[in-house]
Amino acid sequence: MRRYVLVRLANGLIVLWAALSLSFLVLHLVPGDPVSIMLRSAGGGDPVGVDRAQADALRAELGLDRPLYAQYADFVSRALTLDFGTSFGTGDEVAAMLGRALPSTLELATASLLLTAVLGVAAALAATLAPWAPLRNAVLSGTVAGISLPSFWTAILLIQVFSFGLGWFPAYGDSDTSRLVLPAIALALPSAGVLAQLLAKGLRMALAEPYVRTARAKGAGRLRTVWTHAFRNASIPALTMLGMMIGNILAGAIITETVFARAGIGRLTADAIADQDFPVIRAIIFLAGALYVVVNLAVDLIYPKVDPRIVLQPA
Amino acid sequence: MTTDAPQPLLSVRDLHVAFRSRRSTVRAVRGVNLDLAPGRTLALVGESGSGKSTTGLAVLGLLPPGAQVTGGHVTLAGRDLTALRERAWRTVRGREIGFVPQDPMVSLNPVRRVGHQVAEVLLIHGLAEDRKAAHARAVDLLADAGLPEPAEVARTLPHELSGGMCQRVLIAIALAGRPKLLIADEPTSALDVTVQRRILDHLETVTEQHGTALLLITHDLSVAADRADEIAVMSRGEIVERGPGHRVLTAPAHPYTRELVAAVPDMTAAPAAPAPAGPPLLEVRGLRRSFDGGRTAAVDGVGFTLAAGGSLGIVGESGSGKSTTAQLVLRLDRPDAGTITFDGHDLGSLGPAALRRLRRDIQPVFQDPYGSLDPRFTVAQSIAEPLRAYRTTGRRGRQRRVAELLDLVRLPATAAGRRPAELSGGQRQRVSIARALALTPRLLVLDEPVSALDVSVQASVLDLLAELRAGFGLSYLFISHDLAVVRQVCDRVAVMRRGRIVETGPVARVFDHPGHPYTQELLSAIPGRRARTPQPG
Numbered sequence: 105m106r107r108y109v110l111v112r113l114a115n116g117l118i119v120l121w122a123a124l125s126l127s128f129l130v131l132h133l134v135p136g137d138p139v140s141i142m143l144r145s146a147g148g149g150d151p152v153g154v155d156r157a158q159a160d161a162l163r164a165e166l167g168l169d170r171p172l173y174a175q176y177a178d179f180v181s182r183a184l185t186l187d188f189g190t191s192f193g194t195g196d197e198v199a200a201m202l203g204r205a206l207p208s209t210l211e212l213a214t215a216s217l218l219l220t221a222v223l224g225v226a227a228a229l230a231a232t233l234a235p236w237a238p239l240r241n242a243v244l245s246g247t248v249a250g251i252s253l254p255s256f257w258t259a260i261l262l263i264q265v266f267s268f269g270l271g272w273f274p275a276y277g278d279s280d281t282s283r284l285v286l287p288a289i290a291l292a293l294p295s296a297g298v299l300a301q302l303l304a305k306g307l308r309m310a311l312a313e314p315y316v317r318t319a320r321a322k323g324a325g326r327l328r329t330v331w332t333h334a335f336r337n338a339s340i341p342a343l344t345m346l347g348m349m350i351g352n353i354l355a356g357a358i359i360t361e362t363v364f365a366r367a368g369i370g371r372l373t374a375d376a377i378a379d380q381d382f383p384v385i386r387a388i389i390f391l392a393g394a395l396y397v398v399v400n401l402a403v404d405l406i407y408p409k410v411d412p413r414i415v416l417q418p419a
Numbered sequence: 420m421t422t423d424a425p426q427p428l429l430s431v432r433d434l435h436v437a438f439r440s441r442r443s444t445v446r447a448v449r450g451v452n453l454d455l456a457p458g459r460t461l462a463l464v465g466e467s468g469s470g471k472s473t474t475g476l477a478v479l480g481l482l483p484p485g486a487q488v489t490g491g492h493v494t495l496a497g498r499d500l501t502a503l504r505e506r507a508w509r510t511v512r513g514r515e516i517g518f519v520p521q522d523p524m525v526s527l528n529p530v531r532r533v534g535h536q537v538a539e540v541l542l543i544h545g546l547a548e549d550r551k552a553a554h555a556r557a558v559d560l561l562a563d564a565g566l567p568e569p570a571e572v573a574r575t576l577p578h579e580l581s582g583g584m585c586q587r588v589l590i591a592i593a594l595a596g597r598p599k600l601l602i603a604d605e606p607t608s609a610l611d612v613t614v615q616r617r618i619l620d621h622l623e624t625v626t627e628q629h630g631t632a633l634l635l636i637t638h639d640l641s642v643a644a645d646r647a648d649e650i651a652v653m654s655r656g657e658i659v660e661r662g663p664g665h666r667v668l669t670a671p672a673h674p675y676t677r678e679l680v681a682a683v684p685d686m687t688a689a690p691a692a693p694a695p696a697g698p699p700l701l702e703v704r705g706l707r708r709s710f711d712g713g714r715t716a717a718v719d720g721v722g723f724t725l726a727a728g729g730s731l732g733i734v735g736e737s738g739s740g741k742s743t744t745a746q747l748v749l750r751l752d753r754p755d756a757g758t759i760t761f762d763g764h765d766l767g768s769l770g771p772a773a774l775r776r777l778r779r780d781i782q783p784v785f786q787d788p789y790g791s792l793d794p795r796f797t798v799a800q801s802i803a804e805p806l807r808a809y810r811t812t813g814r815r816g817r818q819r820r821v822a823e824l825l826d827l828v829r830l831p832a833t834a835a836g837r838r839p840a841e842l843s844g845g846q847r848q849r850v851s852i853a854r855a856l857a858l859t860p861r862l863l864v865l866d867e868p869v870s871a872l873d874v875s876v877q878a879s880v881l882d883l884l885a886e887l888r889a890g891f892g893l894s895y896l897f898i899s900h901d902l903a904v905v906r907q908v909c910d911r912v913a914v915m916r917r918g919r920i921v922e923t924g925p926v927a928r929v930f931d932h933p934g935h936p937y938t939q940e941l942l943s944a945i946p947g948r949r950a951r952t953p954q955p956g
Binding site for chain 2: 314315319328337412413
């Protein structure tokens, strides 16, 4: 077990190194010169007017005049101490910017992940257990709607109805918990739809297995067969999906945080990309990579709890 | 029903069950009548599709979706079960009727510990005060089911147990609620004969002890005759004959039963062909193959010789290494040590091109005729595939050859355009045989070729194999768990156990005068002996 975690963490480091290297290359692959981008951002205008000496000074200050491998080594070693430099746009420490944005996004991600799990499981159970076939089909159709509606649209719809219409929840901001409800719902709906479909299909397949007939022959009722026998067997693919959903939630946060005016990582990402603020983009890529590594390791550690046949072995 | 039988516990009257789909209605059970007294055993015998399992599931109220009781009554101890609502059924299943399913390896929940699964019955029916008591009782029940170290077994997961052990767990589950009626649907069809005998012995003991009535559903007439007080033979949803086991097996009255009895390979008949004295075609020496990095030796020093035109049977139980041996001879797998010589060529020393030429001469027929045919190929495409692979002839020539081969395996020419899903199991196996014959091989390696087939179909496929062998001078390496089948098609036999051959010789000698204790055990486990030796009861 401990060996497994260590090996997986070592693999995770390799993933992070790859993410770092790619993010380093991005700066040198995109058209345009970082210094001119920076000067443009700082000056808010055309870089043509900036004099050459000024640009060279900045280039030297940033170490951009050094050979590529030296820049790379410097970048990686500093990233290891979570030093991503300063933002081109604001001149702030990138790590500090991320630190300020992170709590808001973590709050949103956690809330929407919980909501995804609750809604997904509830819908899957309803689609399996509801006593009336049209009702079961209606629930399944609902999951399709959840997946196919774009989240910016549901977000606007939610604001229209619950905020402007009914006035139940505030429409924007991230200062208190009531402001979390609508964005969490908007973010959770598509993933809950996917989760519900996966689980419902898994349950349907599990319920056709011979061991379910054994359970029914014992005298088990419908609820017991579904909950104690079929559910655990059906939940492994759903768990895998939930792990991959983390990525979707980060991507979804870009839209949701923009619509609901929350100052989180999503908004930061959108701004950084618009401004070509490479230090910030690099740090966000690194953060997303780290999140993936940790969450997928956590999911893998949960597998044996759900299906005891799974034995953790380093590949 | 005999006149001295007590009041029936289970009584089925004019039962009709239909499978309804949008397009059609299949009447699976048509007017079945059954009576079963406490402590007695009734065997329901029939081939696949006869309606025997559907009848059993109808009694249990567990018909699959789409199936419905369309008429008649099932009465248990005076109570009409057909009128029950789902909630009331829950107090019947597990408490009054126990169920032992067909396929033990997949009939236990793979992710829950065995002890939980046994205790669950007690908890559902309120037969234990609490979880702890239920678990303690579950361990006792596992011990009663004949499992060694029951406390250990209770902590295991189903996949850690063998098929026979899983079936004992399922019997413990079925008996946990002390039911008055036990329905066992093919309880031993997936198990080895020696295990089958022990499981059936155990079922017999417990039903006797507790006076439980047993409805035994089986395709195996010999098992039925051995174990049941009475046999009811089903065909196409109807009971065509009923009577005491010994009588039905030795003096069947209905034409269908007579056919069924005749199709059962007979261990007392004289072996078919005498051993030919041709030169050796296949010689295997010191064959060894292990898995798990050398920890388990599946094949451990196997050697045998097959004469040209001969038929060698390899018999053994699951895990004996017989199928691994077949894979090695087919060169689908490489041995760790040992040599396989075919017609003077050492398979191990051949280069890819020479091996490919040799493969034409050694062709396989596998157990599962459905799994070994591409579901999207037509029959003609499947049969022609080896011809295409070896570019023997053009398109016209292939068509001609396919027609020839279809004729050879007694399939109608119209079968060429069909796909496997449209064929019966026997027809599919004929297609596999035709495909194996396409390149006019000299050796067929047949791995359990008739195990998935009904006895009557099995008999006709075995006849076909015998004919082909005589007609083309083919040699067979015939892998089977079924000794009677081997007796019918082979002239020599090798008995395998735990990767080794324990005994080998002419079929008549090995089967009539077995030298090794294991061979003796295998032979004595074959069902049907008890019923054939004239004994009352």
